[in-house]
Amino acid sequence: MHIRKLEICGFKSFPDRTAFHFGPGISGVVGPNGCGKSNVVDAVKWCLGEQSAKSLRGGSMQDVIFAGTQARTQMGMAEVSLTFAADGVPFPGEFAHHEEIRITRRLFRDGGGEYRINEARARLRDVQDLFLDTGANNRMYSFIEQGRIGQIISARPEQRRALIEEAA
Amino acid sequence: MHIRKLEICGFKSFPDRTAFHFGPGISGVVGPNGCGKSNVVDAVKWCLGEQSAKSLRGGSMQDVIFAGTQARTQMGMAEVSLTFAADGVPFPGEFAHHEEIRITRRLFRDGGGEYRINEARARLRDVQDLFLDTGANNRMYSFIEQGRIGQIISARPEQRRALIEEAA
Amino acid sequence: CRERFRDTFDQVDRNFREIYPSLVGGGSARLILTDEEDLLESGVDIMVQPPGKKLQALTLLSGGEMAMTAIALIFSLFKVKPSPFCLLDEVDAPLDEGNGARFNRTLQQMSELSQFIVITHNKKTMECADTLYGVTMAVPGVSRLVSVQLD
């Protein structure tokens, strides 16, 4: 499978709905310091169910909702959607016959939140199950965050073991 | 004061005596990955009395002695010398009338080591005393090691206090 | 279970021994188990020898050498069990021109296995991408997507 589309709205520095149409192969994301490139990585992680605010560089999960700028007020909800193409490898379970699936996560400023798969309400568990075989959800080598590449080297041998276990 | 000359011999990746003639102003050190640039920073720190092998990226202080390559055997001693120009600000104590002073540190593979100031044997304490007023020895903002710039931001407020104290 | 860990470890190690020299332009590297007797608890260590140099502690490696070693390991895991996509955020920042060029070449090979989304400030890396996505903040604090032309 691969990511066909990423839609970000109200998440971090993306107040206006922004859609990335990614292809297979190599996609380069470029721009000046602070323009939102790493926020794109955070959006993908978050949509797939990231539970740790710290790993999204925030103090609390509310920090992912657009907080406003000097010229613009904050928003009340963050929403990210990922559309995956099956690409010849059938999705698991009830989605086996789908050519693509769309996962959506929302978070409201009052603390409420939800997941959707193809518009139907779903639990975090359902989203995680979609990736059990493929390991897309495995944080350890699907995402190499800014400044983190050196951690593989400085990690303790027990921590590196976990990388091997994820590839098993 | 400023550094007039740095001489490295048998220290890390510099088996052959290498002399850098630095001027006041901005000196740029350039070269490919792994060629020895950060080792130059380590040499300056070490010559001025660095006691922590870890802050020199080694496991023990012996790690600073040239360990050999596939084509060349290791050496038995590491030596670094720093020559400082007074630059209108007199050196402290007995060196007040000197226009320049030369500090040398040696470490032998058997564990022995020594400091010299202008060729005369000295203790670590004597080297540190040379810089008490100027704070050249203060590790905290004289040396920003590779990858460490972000630590000022991620540090706890108590750790940042130490920076202010060093400027006092 | 023990069998599976050992098996996976061996595959990753085999890839690592091959990818590292190709990525770095020589030298050698391998993975070792800290405790061969206890496969359930053993940690994983890295032995690396940059081209022409001696085997030394990982901590003594340069910034660029460490990044290349880590990238080689990531790619080794990938070849055993590719995740459908991989997001790399400025992993090429510490690399010089030579290592950067080899990284790009290897990345292109890896992209046959998986989709890669690569954040970079490096012109050479941009040139080897299939598509570029420009993010800007023409309005401060508000990110937008723009099309990118490489000159």
Next chain:
Amino acid sequence: CRERFRDTFDQVDRNFREIYPSLVGGGSARLILTDEEDLLESGVDIMVQPPGKKLQALTLLSGGEMAMTAIALIFSLFKVKPSPFCLLDEVDAPLDEGNGARFNRTLQQMSELSQFIVITHNKKTMECADTLYGVTMAVPGVSRLVSVQLD
């Protein structure tokens, strides 16, 4: 002692409020004491607002924004009590062209206070150095000094 810390803190803070916008091309920043009542124990915190953006937690800053903030603080300390020399190892690695150019300009001003030795892979930074020292390993594992020509 309390007086001296307060005094130094105020000086560094004054520099920081001035250097940050000049370095970053706008915005504002200041230092605050975590405990105004206890000057012997108080920590030091950083409030920073990149140009046009809102005041936010330091952790949410981008890699380049963090580096610029840290560089501004280092330079602020420097102006209060310059150390005779300063060695900067690849601090410009995360900076884009705009921030890189402003960093170089500010570095040139700071070099009137102290000697700076700067390790870099960045061509623009090299161009603003007074002298360049090339380190190579023509023989693997053996560092040598060579003269450098910028084309």
